[in-house]
Amino acid sequence: MIVELGHFALVLAALVAIVQMTVPLVGASRQWPGWMAVAEPAAIVQFLLVAFSFGALTYAFVTSDFSLRLVILNSHTAKPMLYKVSGVWGNHEGSMLLWVLILALFGACAAVFGGNLRSSLKARVLAVQSAISVAFYGFILLTSNPFTRQGMPVPMNGEDLNPLLQDPGLAFHPPFLYLGYVGLSMAFSFAIAALLEGKVDAAWGRWVRPWTLAAWLFLTIGIGLGSWWAYYELGWGGFWFWDPVENASFMPWLLATALLHSAIVVEKREALKSWTILLAIMAFGFSLIGTFLVRSGVITSVHAFANDPERGVFILMILAVFMGGALTLYAARASAMEAKGVFGMISRESALVTNNILLAVASFVVFVGTIWPLVAEMAFGRKLSVGAPFFDAAFTPFMVALTAILPVGAMLPWKRGNLRRTMQPLWGVLALSIAGGALVWVMQTGGSMLAPVGFVLATWVTLGSLVDLWTRTGRGDLSSKLRRLRSLPGGDWGKSTAHIGLAITVFGVSGLTAWESEDIRVAYVGERFEHAGYEIELREVHDVQGPNYIATTASMAIYRNGKEIAVQHPEKRVYPVAAMPTTEAGIDNGFWRDIYLVIGDRQSDGGWAVRTYVKPFANWIWAGCIVMGLGGILSLSDRRYRIAAGARQRKSNATGVPAE
Template identity: 45%
Template structure:
């Protein structure tokens, strides 16, 4: 009897979580405003309770999937009794209702961590941060309960079997990509909460940026991994061999990543120099707002995409209202509070400050460019002014040159000094790296590629220009120390994180330049016994056979691939037909390598014993995702830098008393 009530238990847990989120939002914020410690003390218990009951709700939904309870609408629409158990687990978030529940669970987890790991911060600051996260959590839980109840029943007319999970989603990519992406999206809510709390408390100083930087780096690292996994998933799952198509839903994840990248650099300047304060807060607001906008695009039904959840307009309207309220209230708080706590800090045009400012501006221009290209067709369509398509030519023609310009400043920023720096000194630090980047970038493509390519050369030069000045700077730091070991120890983890992040950008740039320009593709007609040569490999189709999977039928081709040196290996692409939906799918065969991928996709049966086959040689394609992992690793390393968890001695007494630290008080009167 109890097992039949699992969906009701989950629904009841959601209602309790909503009530706790409302208490978490109202009481601690009121306590911080009136300086009542008892009211502020509600934040951590309510954050913990919200997380516990959301975890119960999520466990109940998972149990419904595993038990094939097709009386639950979302289970009936997104699962099947033949679906393997591991896909049932990922099917929980492979739909609109489950994904929003997972989003809310992750949001509560971030809120709980923010309250627990901020014990050394001023009490009123923690109460404001947790209260703002409670407001956001309450908004999403209302969205779940009002428009997207994952426990809605189909009684009494429940189906005997489920519709099945979309075959595109029956892949390991669904297991890892959405959770990572959501962790990044939701993580920026903590940074947003810190920014608004700093405004409300009059603490736009170096202290709040030091508190917010680890959360920013962590959210950015998760989002970076999520985007990289999405690119990798599309590469091998969709069968066309592409890794980025400028799909609106892809853009929805790239927009907060770009804004978050600008925010990371702006926080560094605010912490170190006390400048860019208002700009940093605006970036925090913009980054989280773009995360919410991505949620709207994916779940509103305004987009037709393999990534999107097409839903009724009421859901899109709810998220749009939530986005409008968030942006309006946060900008109102900014307009009222920012002028009271800001002041100007001077720096010359040639300094790290100015170089980071230029990169921030370029990142914002790139964000606006992509935002315009993504939303403009939707706005025209909504107003009935016609349908237009904005595709890769628009985005590439603007994004690529802006990236190249930004790379020039990326090479200078890490080696420049704060506030001011003589031009001759900066030139002495970078001229050798510049010459080396030019020479190596021009010559490396001569040794590996099929032919010399100017675009590949430019990509190599820019990537080397990013990396070599940092290498020179590290060598100079180590040489200046009494020993090599001590020299490396003097370099902070935050600096190593920056180095890895920039190295990841450079590696990705090389991968993009090479695979975009030196990719070889052939679409051929092959029957058993036919051979095709490509890029030094001979592909021979040996046979085709049928096989049955757990919930599909597959035509499997076996190809013998022989290298020029006589060694060989086998590749087996498939064409699958899923039984529950009747939907065909291409399962590509990949031979991955550090320097190249071989990519084989089986097309259509041409009717005379032959099949259409797509063969591709993709040099350095793995560098795209290797760069993403290096960037994310840089973010993680920066998070664990202990200096972000230190509190200045002059502020400790004020923190224990729950008052504003001395640094914040001085900022408020500046």
């Protein structure tokens, strides 16, 4: 009964979405307040209906209702409760229901918290947001219904969830990633609403920033969780493989980062309007491209949904309609987005333009590398593989340039600046960074320049961000400067914190890539072997029965200078229902390094295949992601996001001019 109610609620939500898409849009074009007012309650009702539908599907998974085909294919009675719940979105149909739930959630948030928006703009934003929902309701109900019943007889048990997804990191990775993917729909809706109104101003830049920032924050967390999962779960010891699905989330993140910085210029200087609108359209467009890549079956990935191409065609149609329509409207309204702010070559505006160019081109490079094998196969009949060497060589220079200009660009004044004056407090930082890089190069006794360069850039960005904060405290004694430092807006703290997080990740990536070491051998029980200054002993190997798997578990001791420092238990698991093996690495985490152990197959002579890695600064990669996320939270806490638009509205009302 609950499942049928969930299905009915989903259909009803689609009907409400159609009303929300049409009535407020007509009302905004005719300036009918009553029709525009329909948007807010419709958005809230739509969210409540989809939330009930999603809850009904979750109930079916939790109670192992095998009358539902989706539960049969993705659950099992012996599966732990966490993975019963995550099984709801660990498949195509359930994940699409999560997609529309988040779409409706962002629409409802805009309805509830958008009290400072002009009523016409708010109506158009909610109508466009609902139009996206209508497209995906159609996709779900016509091709991917999660509430399809299983014919008789109903099986006693299910086929289990993909074992690779039965992991805490992957349980939380998709919801965060979808919050970022789908969150960019709000920036898209604001862009289309502004084009329909023919008005892009500083207020629009202020309104669109927190929505973009929230999406960027969730994308950062989601990508970090995915990278962490790949590191410890796949047994390869890597944190990023330039997999097409990884790239599908990385491209919107790059464009969202550019959009965040570009929206600042619109807000502060009313410049880059046309470019900012285009970025908002393209950021969500790349989210749709990622959805197509994951669900069309055109790529093979450990975390792609293998589905029939017909569904991919439907998503491709959604992409064509929304991106084609948006770009057509953009071309038609280009004249309405004339920039007002004029700025010099040496200014913060120019630095942000450079930032945007580097991020946009970097995203395009990733897109070309991701899509080129598909193009080559379809157009030329050739099977090509574009791997890490291409991406590393093509992508890295843009990130080096970006981090190199970051501290200077953040401190340049608006409109017109003086490079010599801006660099005065940064010369010491630059000298210290270069000296530190030279010291690292000497200490590593030759080898790759990657780590020294990474150290220089990370130190430059970190210290430059701290200097930027300190210079904002003005003049005076130390106590007054510290007092003003504490009272700086959340946006200033958030910006510097996010930049420092980027620096930490940059150094983690460069240090790990340059200095990691690997050992592959056949080890025997009781044998001790040496690698990179550590001794590893394989003490025993035994079988373990898990809740829904059988594991071959090793006990491996790690010694340093003859003293035991850790014991790890790497596993090789087999899930009988899915008939699929997985690897669970044993990792001795440390601040400076990880010791990463993997147990393989038993050899004919009684030994075991063992892989040992020493990975310097591995945890700095994800620590940097956490710090970047903290920067996003600090920026979202800035009171200026909540009160500035309202202050403008009150000022307009006080002068007798309508705030609309």
